Every structure is written in structure tokens, then in C-alpha cells.
Amino acid sequence: AQSVTQLGSHVSVSEGALVLLRCNYSSSVPPYLFWYVQYPNQGLQLLLKYTSAATLVKGINGFEAEFKKSETSFHLTKPSAHMSDAAEYFCAVSGGSGNTGKLIFGQGTTLQVKP
Amino acid sequence: GAVVSQHPSRVICKSGTSVKIECRSLDFQATTMFWYRQFPKKSLMLMATSNEGSKATYEQGVEKDKFLINHASLTLSTLTVTSAHPEDSSFYICSAHRPPNTIYFGEGSWLTVV
Numbered sequence: 001a002q003s004v005t006q007l008g009s010h011v012s013v014s015e016g017a018l019v020l021l022r023c024n025y026s027s028s029v030p031p032y033l034f035w036y037v038q039y040p041n042q043g044l045q046l047l048l049k050y051t052s053a054a055t056l057v058k059g060i061n062g063f064e065a066e067f068k069k070s071e072t073s074f075h076l077t078k079p080s081a082h083m084s085d086a087a088e089y090f091c092a093v094s095g096g097s098g099n100t101g102k103l104i105f106g107q108g109t110t111l112q113v114k115p
Numbered sequence: 116g117a118v119v120s121q122h123p124s125r126v127i128c129k130s131g132t133s134v135k136i137e138c139r140s141l142d143f144q145a146t147t148m149f150w151y152r153q154f155p156k157k158s159l160m161l162m163a164t165s166n167e168g169s170k171a172t173y174e175q176g177v178e179k180d181k182f183l184i185n186h187a188s189l190t191l192s193t194l195t196v197t198s199a200h201p202e203d204s205s206f207y208i209c210s211a212h213r214p215p216n217t218i219y220f221g222e223g224s225w226l227t228v229v
Contacts, residue, residue: 042222043221108158
């Protein structure tokens with residue numbers, strides 16, 4: 001079974017500041033991990049994914065995440081926040097190569113970017 | 116363009132009626148699709164796994180007689196909300212798995228039951 005915990009339902013940063021969104025997972029099998037962004041009243045957009053290759057994953061819009069097995073974490077970072085980054089972010093886990101399609105989502109983190 | 120298309124994007128129906136939402140994979144065959152539900156300002160909850168040619172697998176707590184899923188072809192899965200009530204109002208979104216490790220989401224469907 002898999003589960004995801006996103007620490008902090010709401011994160012607020014200033015424009016230009018570091019963005020750090022936390023995600024911890026639990027999985028009984030080697031996981032695949034994903035970060036999605038959702039803008040108001042829209043669907044999901046994939047930011048990046050970890051599928052057992054490189055542990056540091058680079059995604060779109062300057063985001064990256066590092067898979068740390070020892071910490072069961074997959075935190076999302078961006079060096080410098082833009083106003084356009086304000087959105088809802090979801091971390092998700094799937095059952096690895098045996099069951100990639102079925103995703104379990106975290107509770108979500110709302111990112112607010114202040115001017 | 117979209118790889119997975121969902122239709123309709125928005126639908127309003129009366130209480131007691133049924134409404135069907137379609138999820139199509141446009142340029143690949145998807146033996147497995149997934150249906151999620153999202154309440155306002157909440158996360159996505161997996162409802163069921165739609166398997167082509169066989170019965171859907173529902174997550175615990177999801178009423179299979181309420182949410183009928185049919186995966187009649189390798190490119191189409193449908194979710195029918197039967198005897199809809201206002202509490203069924205929600206954002207429904209589907210996804211399709213393209214091996215080995217790519218997941219495509221549809222654009223989502225807003226259902227409002229009045």
C-alpha cells in the first residue's frame with residue numbers, strides 16, 4: 001500500500017525567494033513519485049516524476065525534486081519563486097513499475113507568492 | 116494537444132437523473148484508466164480502476180452501483196453517475212496509463228447536480 005503526506009497545507013513565500021514544498025511517502029514497493037500543479041478551476045499539470053532513475057529530478061518551470069529513500073521524502077524546490085507559481089501542488093505516489101498508473105495523492109499544498 | 120480527452124467539461128443535471136462522463140485516449144491504447152474525484156479545495160481521491168474488457172475495481176467506500184464504470188474499448192472509459200444528488204457535485208478527472216511509466220490526465224469534468 002502507498003500513502004503520501006504533504007507537510008504544510010499552505011506555504012507563503014515572497015517573489016524571488018526559495019520555494020520548498022515537502023512530501024513524504026510510504027510504499028511497500030519501490031515507488032514512482034510525481035509532483036503535479038493545479039491552477040484554479042483547471043486540471044492537473046505534471047511538473048516532474050521520479051521513476052527509479054536519477055534521484056534528482058528536474059521538471060518544468062524551474063522546479064526540481066530529490067528522491068531520498070532514507071528519508072522517504074520527495075520534496076519539491078524552486079530557487080526563485082514567480083508570481084505565476086501561485087497554485088495548488090500535489091505530490092503523488094504509485095506502486096512503481098508494477099502498478100504505475102494508479103496514483104495516491106497527498107492532501108495538497110497551496111503556494112502563495114507575495115510581491 | 117491533449118492526449119487524453121474528457122467530455123463534457125461541465126455538466127449540470129437535475130437530482131435523480133444520470134449523467135455520463137467520457138474519457139478517451141486519443142493516440143494510444145489504454146488498457147487501464149483511472150477515475151478520480153476532487154471536492155473543492157481538496158485533494159484527488161481515487162475512485163476506481165477501469166479495466167478494458169472487465170469489471171472496474173473500486174476503491175473502498177466508493178459505491179459501484181452509484182458510479183458505473185465501463186471500459187468498452189481500448190480508447191474509451193465512461194463514468195456514469197446514477198440517480199445523481201447534490202452531494203455528487205464535484206470535479207471528476209480521469210487518467211490513462213501508457214507503459215512504461217507515463218500517465219496522462221484528462222482535463223476534468225465539473226458536475227453540478229441541482
